Amino acid sequence: MDVELLLRVYPFFLKAALVTLELSVLSILLGLGCGALGAGARLSRHRVLRFLGAAYVSVFRGTPALIQLFILYFGGPQIGIQLDAFTAGFIGLGINIGAYMTETMRGAIIAVDKGQNEAARTLGLSRGQAMRRVVLPQAMRLMIRPLGVNINAQIKGTSLVAAISVVELTYTAQRYIASTYKPFEMFLLAGVIYLAIISATGLGLSWLDRRAAIR
Amino acid sequence: MGFDFAVVVPYLGSLFQGAVWTVIVTCAGGALSLAGGVVFAVAALYAPWPVRWGIKGFLWLFRGTPLLLQLFLIYFGLVEIGIDLDAFAAGILGLGLHYATYNADVIQAGILAVDRGQMEAGRTLGLSQGQTLRKIIVPQALRDMAPPLGNNMIxxxxxxxxxxxxxxxxxxxxxxxxxxxxxxxxxxxxTAGVFYYVINLGLEAILGRIERRTQVAR
Known part of the structure; x- marks a missing residue:
């Protein structure tokens, strides 16, 4: 274990970790947006929307995220979409995790007892009001934990953008492994930072989950 | 620059060959992840405490870090301690170990979810401990484990x-x-995406069949 080396390189790793954090936040926000739209489409009354929602989930969950990133970043210019690596990275990752979040959100909404919706409708609320005021608040509680699993996976998933050479944590570790020939030290350093990010996120999410629980 | 899918045609053979290797890597990695999952789960539940804590620490470390980083560590890092794996072996080992940690979680939960009374009832009826485990506990645990393990394989x-x-x-x-x-x-x-999609459909069909067979009556 080369402690001196670790002390010398850790500031660069922390800087790279900021990029990982940025990527995580942006792609998760985009994913939540895509998930909400996707879940709305899948639960819609219109057949076309339902089909589009199902196709989105099927295609993006049925192919590797890495391939999706490559199509966007390397294939995009062929259809006139020219993005820098960072932008392509968070957009690709966001749309990908959105497909998983679509299913998470849909699952939470249909897990709310049907009687709740029926009761609200009987009391004179419109379809939209019943969804907004009765079903969604209960579904939100149910989705925090499974969305947490998606978020946890996404933080680790940001490492994929190393393959399109975004200088985030994994890419940085890879570069330092190549130049120092100390793979274990570099792995350890990057691993500790990932673990710290994921543990902190996990704590935050379980706090949110506890707060949302029915008392 | 538009599309011209005709350029793909001469390469379909090599893409197909690549797809065969994807299937091989997935099967080998999947088998390793299931075997590893069983070992880790049993060790995390029943081993003496130093081993148990060691395994738990390892699981925590491997679940909390990205697969890509682990692949780099195994491929470039093990050479440092004299283990020189080729890319194929390193890839299978990395995939297998990474998913073994997820499978271990599922398997632990599956074993713990079977009611203790089942073991007691089996023993009372004159079955040995091994028999009870094999004929009573495992079939019930499999029922709960099959769907999440299938998701991990996908x-x-x-x-x-x-x-x-x-x-x-x-x-x-x-x-x-x-x-x-x-x-x-x-x-x-x-085109590669289409290949993956088709392999995925095939895997889902196989897993669906396995899942149905494990759903013994509740």
Whole structure:
């Protein structure tokens, strides 16, 4: 274990970790947006929307995220979409995790007892009001934990953008492994930072989950 | 620059070959992840405490860090301590170990979810401990484990694309090689995507059958 080396390189790793954090936040926000739209489409009354929602989930969950990133970043210019690596990275990752979040959100909404919706409708609320005021608040509680699993996976998933050479944590570790020939030290350093990010996120999410629980 | 999927045709053979390697890597990695999952789960539940805590620490470390980083560690890092794996072996080992940690979680939960009374009842009826485990506990635990383990296998298939980064000539790398000759990324990655999608459908069908067979009456 080369402690001196670790002390010398850790500031660069922390800087790279900021990029990982940025990527995580942006792609998760985009994913939540895509998930909400996707879940709305899948639960819609219109057949076309339902089909589009199902196709989105099927295609993006049925192919590797890495391939999706490559199509966007390397294939995009062929259809006139020219993005820098960072932008392509968070957009690709966001749309990908959105497909998983679509299913998470849909699952939470249909897990709310049907009687709740029926009761609200009987009391004179419109379809939209019943969804907004009765079903969604209960579904939100149910989705925090499974969305947490998606978020946890996404933080680790940001490492994929190393393959399109975004200088985030994994890419940085890879570069330092190549130049120092100390793979274990570099792995350890990057691993500790990932673990710290994921543990902190996990704590935050379980706090949110506890707060949302029915008392 | 528009599309021209005709450029893909001469490379379909090599893409197909890549797809075969993707299937091989997925099967080998999947088998390793299931075996590893059982070992880790049993050790995390029943081993003496120093082993138990060691395994738990390992599981925590491997679950909390990205697969890509682990692949780099195994491929470039093990050489440092004298273990020189080729990319293929390193890829399978990385995928297998990474998913073994997820499977271990599922298997632990599955074993713990079977009611203790089941073991007691089995023993009372004159079955040995091994018999009870084999005939009573495992079939019930499998029922709960099959769907999440299946999900892990699907995720493993898609993550097998990552081993292209350390140079395993599977589907993604085959596409990349073709792109380096034709400069047509969109067509080749889209075609690779279709291949993955089809393999995924096949895997889902197989897993669906297995899942139905494990659903013994409740």
């Amino acid at each position: 995720a493993l298939l898609k993550d097998s694309a990552l081993v292209s980064v350390i140079g395993v000539a599977e589907l993604t790398l085959s596409a990349q090689l073709a792109i380096s000759q034709t400069f047509r990324p969109f067509e080749f990655y889209a």
